[in-house]
């Protein structure tokens with residue numbers, strides 16, 4: 001999840017302060033070490049969300065239980081709760097790393113909260129943490145399925161957990177038929193698009209930059225997956241509103257990034273002229289800006305109108321009905 005952190009690399013502008021200091025490429029191992037404090041904070045956030053979700057289940061206010069009454073037992077379904085908690089910390093870290101990437105790849109703001117070098121490092125470490133959190137979310141979901149399928153032999157249980165969580169198209173129940181492949185798409189795209197940064201000296205900075213741009217797709221898929229499938233944002237209540245609201249700064253920064261790119265080659269210019277590039281290229285860039293502006297307007301409409309796709313919570317939770325097992 002590393003949007004154009006170093007827009008000047010391989011481009012026309014001056015090299016960043018890091019590059020001037022040292023020609024050594026940034027190594028994955030060094031970044032993994034630097035990501036430790038960041039990852040520790042992410043684990044603490046995950047633990048806090050887990051405790052919150054557990055408390056909601058115990059108090060009877062859990063939206064997850066309202067959607068799936070058979071889950072009304074935090075002690076049994078703790079792995080599911082942990083998967084949800086990793087999903088939320090993953091989404092929060094994805095939000096942070098995308099915001100940092102957009103901040104760094106647009107025209108330099110007059111004031112930054114920290115030095116550019118520090119922000120670039122945070123961007124790289126938070127993106128590594130995001131990938132780990134996304135993976136932990138899917139892994140805990142798989143673990144819960146393995147626990148749940150207790151009538152199958154071990155090989156069958158392991159396969160059911162793995163295939164439903166990681167094989168696109170395998171999960172065949174309800175909204176998950178669409179939402180799970182969207183989540184898998186986000187996870188499977190995040191890993192190469194994020195890690196290519198560490199081999200950019202082999203593939204070329206321009207190729208890396210072109211590919212890395214698509215990391216925004218990872219973020220969009222993650223939010224889409226959550227809105228579609230997250231039981232804690234199932235109903236039109238405050239968690240869903242907050243989730244929509246959080247997308248507003250991302251959309252505004254994306255729009256600013258497109259309107260005022262750091263690299264001259266990405267500016268809109270006049271079509272057909274040298275600075276404006278080819279006419280199809282110009283049309284594509286202009287369409288991107290219009291789409292980003294439309295997203296900002298769309299988000300404002302959703303938040304202001306309250307038409308956010310949330311369902312109404314039933315007055316009474318339906319009686320518990322067990323979730324069918326693979327062996328049933």
Ligand code: HEM
Nearest residue numbers: 084087088090091134138165183184186187222230231232
């Ligand atoms: C292999 C990929 C994935 C699988 C199998 C998966 C599975 C699931 C499942 C089963 C749920 C429903 C949980 C519930 O009852 O609320 C869910 C919700 C969620 N997922 Fe994923 N997911 C995947 C990828 C992702 C990614 C990449 C993100 C981004 C960080 C993400 C973030 C979330 C969030 C925030 C929720 C809402 C949890 C809640 O409502 O408490 N997921 N996911």
